[in-house]
Amino acid sequence: xxxxxxxxxxxxISLFIGMGVTFKEFFKPTVTVQYPYETLTMTDKYRGHVxxxxxDEGKPNCVVCGLxxxxxxxxxxxxxxxxxxxxxxxxxxxxxxxxTRCSLCGSCVESCNFNALEFSKEYNLASTRKEDFxxxxxxRLEERNK
Amino acid sequence: MSLTLLNVIIAVVxxxxxxxxxxxxxxxxxxxxxxxxxxxxxxxxxxxFGLLQPPLDGIKLMAKQLIIPGGVDKILFIAAPVLAMFPAxxxxxxxPFSDTIVAQNMDVGVLMIFAFASMGGMSLLFAGWSSRNKxxxxxxxxxxxxxxxxxxxxxxxxxxxxxxxxSMNLTEIVQQQSASILHWNIFPLLGNSHNLLMPFxxxxxxxxxxxxxxxxxxxxxxxxxxxxxxxxxxYGSMGFGLFFMGEYANIVIGSCMTTxxxxxxxxxxxxxxxxVWWFLLKLYLLIATFIWIRWTFPRTTIYGLLNLSWKxxxxxxxxxxxxxxxxxxxx
Numbered sequence: 001x002x003x004x005x006x007x008x009x010x011x012x013i014s015l016f017i018g019m020g021v022t023f024k025e026f027f028k029p030t031v032t033v034q035y036p037y038e039t040l041t042m043t044d045k046y047r048g049h050v051x052x053x054x055x056d057e058g059k060p061n062c063v064v065c066g067l068x069x070x071x072x073x074x075x076x077x078x079x080x081x082x083x084x085x086x087x088x089x090x091x092x093x094x095x096x097x098x099x100t101r102c103s104l105c106g107s108c109v110e111s112c113n114f115n116a117l118e119f120s121k122e123y124n125l126a127s128t129r130k131e132d133f134x135x136x137x138x139x140r141l142e143e144r145n146k
Numbered sequence: 147m148s149l150t151l152l153n154v155i156i157a158v159v160x161x162x163x164x165x166x167x168x169x170x171x172x173x174x175x176x177x178x179x180x181x182x183x184x185x186x187x188x189x190x191x192x193x194x195f196g197l198l199q200p201p202l203d204g205i206k207l208m209a210k211q212l213i214i215p216g217g218v219d220k221i222l223f224i225a226a227p228v229l230a231m232f233p234a235x236x237x238x239x240x241x242p243f244s245d246t247i248v249a250q251n252m253d254v255g256v257l258m259i260f261a262f263a264s265m266g267g268m269s270l271l272f273a274g275w276s277s278r279n280k281x282x283x284x285x286x287x288x289x290x291x292x293x294x295x296x297x298x299x300x301x302x303x304x305x306x307x308x309x310x311x312x313s314m315n316l317t318e319i320v321q322q323q324s325a326s327i328l329h330w331n332i333f334p335l336l337g338n339s340h341n342l343l344m345p346f347x348x349x350x351x352x353x354x355x356x357x358x359x360x361x362x363x364x365x366x367x368x369x370x371x372x373x374x375x376x377x378x379x380x381y382g383s384m385g386f387g388l389f390f391m392g393e394y395a396n397i398v399i400g401s402c403m404t405t406x407x408x409x410x411x412x413x414x415x416x417x418x419x420x421x422v423w424w425f426l427l428k429l430y431l432l433i434a435t436f437i438w439i440r441w442t443f444p445r446t447t448i449y450g451l452l453n454l455s456w457k458x459x460x461x462x463x464x465x466x467x468x469x470x471x472x473x474x475x476x477x
Contacts, residue, residue, distance in 0.1 A: 008458060012349075015443070022183045022442040031185045 041121075047104045048120040049097060052141045060141060061116035064090040068108035068117060074101040077108060092138060099125075099133040157249035161238035165231075169394035170200035172433065179437045210383040215278070218380065222276035226377075227385045229269035230392030233262035237399045242317045244412040244422040255316035256308060259403060260301060263358065266396060267293035270360075270367060270377050273389070277380040285376035288448055289367035292357060295455035296364075300354035302463040303347050306470045307331055307407045310341070320411030330410040341473050343466050348408045350463050352432075355400035357451070359393065361436060363443040364451055401432035 033040055042048075050068075052060045064081030080094040109117045127133065174189065174196065181188025189196035214223060240255040242248035252258055267290055274286020310331060311319040323329045332348045341347075357364040368376030378389045405411055405428045412425040446454070 018442050019438060022438060025185060026179075026182045026438075028185055030182070030187050032187050034187065 042123065046119065046121055046123075047106065048122040049099050049102060049104070049125075049135065050108055050117050050137070051120040051122075052092075052095060052137045053116050053118050054141060054145070058145045060092050060095075060138065061114050062092045062095070063114050063116070064092055065114070067111045067113065071107040071111035073105065073107065074103060076102045095137040097135045097137055099135055100130055153249075157239055158235065161235050161249065165235055165238060165395040165398065166391060168398050169391035170204060172394045172397065172437075173203070173390070174200050175434075176437050176440070179434070180441045183438075183441045204387070207384055207387040212383040212385060215380050217278045219276035219278075222272045223380075224385075226269050226273035226276060227381065227388035227392070229265060229272060231388045231395065233265040233269075234392055234395030234399055237262045238395075240316060241399070241402045242320060242406070242411065243425050245317065245321070247422055248317065251315065251317050254314050256304060256314040256319075259316075259399065260297075260304065263396070263399070264293070264297060266358075266392070267297075269392070273381070274377040277377070279379050281373040281375075282377050282379045285367045285369075285373045285379075289360060289377060291448075292360070292364065292366060292451060295452050296354045296357040296459075299350055299455060299459035299463040300358060302460070302467050303351045303354070304407065306347055306463070306467050309467075309470060309474060316406050316411075320406055320413060323410040324413030327410070327415040330408065330413075332408040341466075341470050343469055344408075346462065347466050348404070350459050350466075351408065352404055352435075353454075353459065355404060356436065356439065357455070359396045359400050359436075361397065362440040363446050365445060366448050366451055369445055397433060397436055398429070401429050401436070404432055405429050 052062060055061050062079075062081075064079060066079065069075075069077040069079055076098045078094070078096045078098075079092065081090040081092045083090050104119075106119070109119065125133070177199075178188040178196070189199040192198040192202055214220060237259045239249045240252050240258055242251060242255075270289040270293070271286045274282040274284075274289070277283070307319065308314055311322050313319060313322075323331055327333065332344055360367045367373075368378070370376075373379070378386050381389060405425060409428045409432075412420075412422055414420045414424045
């Protein structure tokens with residue numbers, strides 16, 4: 001008989017405690033980020049596809065040594081360069097990243113000795129066509145500078 | 147008020163409008179409330195604060211095709227959703243929102259409302275039985291055993307209140323509580339009862355209302371994780387819509403009855419601003435509690451549910467009935 005009533009009492013009290021918890025939660029601010037309208041800034045270590053780093057003049061840091069293309073295990077990177085007349089260093093003329101095969105391993109960024117490659121913070125990547133994932137990084141750099 | 151045909155039609159139209167409006171916007175309130183508790187924003191795209199969501203949902207439901215699956219019992223299948231909505235609408239007719247706002251005051255108002263409320267269980271039985279779907283069948287068996295189990299303590303508690311008031315007329319029950327806040331049936335000190343157990347009576351009645359309206363944590367009838375959607379598994383379009391509206395209309399009826407029987411109906415606690423808004427305030431506070439409870443507790447098991455009724459609520463409410471009868475005899 002005592003356990004009967006104590007069970008009822010304890011059960012009832014625990015219900016009110018539970019309701020107290022949800023009552024407190026009710027007045028806390030919402031934590032949802034409304035994605036298309038609001039976005040979070042990506043963390044420092046986030047790995048998007050690679051992007052070229054530019055120097056002060058708006059040109060890529062790249063000296064077309066080709067180490068990144070050799071380091072890439074999937075052969076995603078195709079690059080070409082030429083030496084303009086009178087210049088000391090080679091200039092980049094083409095840098096194409098085939099993102100469909102990239103596994104974001106970061107070997108290219110690691111292999112670069114000239115601080116020319118970085119991970120971008122790009123994550124809004126969706127398309128129905130494969131060709132949309134073959135990025136011309138040089139063109140992207142120019143568009144960024146516009 | 148004379149019961150002319152015009153009066154009846156106006157009353158029914160107002161009742162349907164009130165029920166439909168409440169059903170629509172309680173869904174909105176429920177979704178927003180649930181979202182707040184879970185720290186989400188809830189529906190907020192359509193209109194300010196998502197206020198256009200319910201009418202758009204309604205349009206979507208009405209635009210859908212009403213599919214009647216093969217092998218169902220057609221008459222019962224069509225009758226069930228109507229039967230879910232109709233008793234709730236009928237019950238609004240006798241509910242006094244204030245001393246003047248009542249469609250048809252009856253001497254047996256309490257009896258009428260519980261008579262119609264018991265038809266709600268029948269609609270669930272019809273829906274489950276006629277759907278020819280084993281999940282719907284299981285659900286209706288649960289819903290009916292639940293309805294039977296919880297109608298008993300609910301009615302015993304109601305009888306306690308009716309004994310205190312000495313009347314089944316809802317207006318009169320409220321008028322007897324309207325002197326002050328201490329005359330309300332939930333507070334036992336003044337008034338007719340002097341019964342210190344009345345707060346527990348209120349709790350029992352409220353729990354039974356939760357169970358009778360098939361609300362979480364007693365929504366065994368439509369336990370999604372076990373029974374797909376329960377008795378309305380086979381319903382789409384407005385058939386489903388009517389069940390939904392019926393459910394919310396029943397919540398409103400249950401809260402109205404709790405307000406009238408225990409919280410003094412439209413009477414104001416300290417004599418301030420008397421009027422219908424006190425009734426609505428108490429009504430919507432109770433409904434908010436319904437929503438709050440739903441998003442706090444997980445679903446019980448069917449055994450836990452029936453044990454709660456037969457082993458705890460019925461003995462306690464019976465004891466309270468006898469205790470109150472004794473007090474009435476003494477004072």
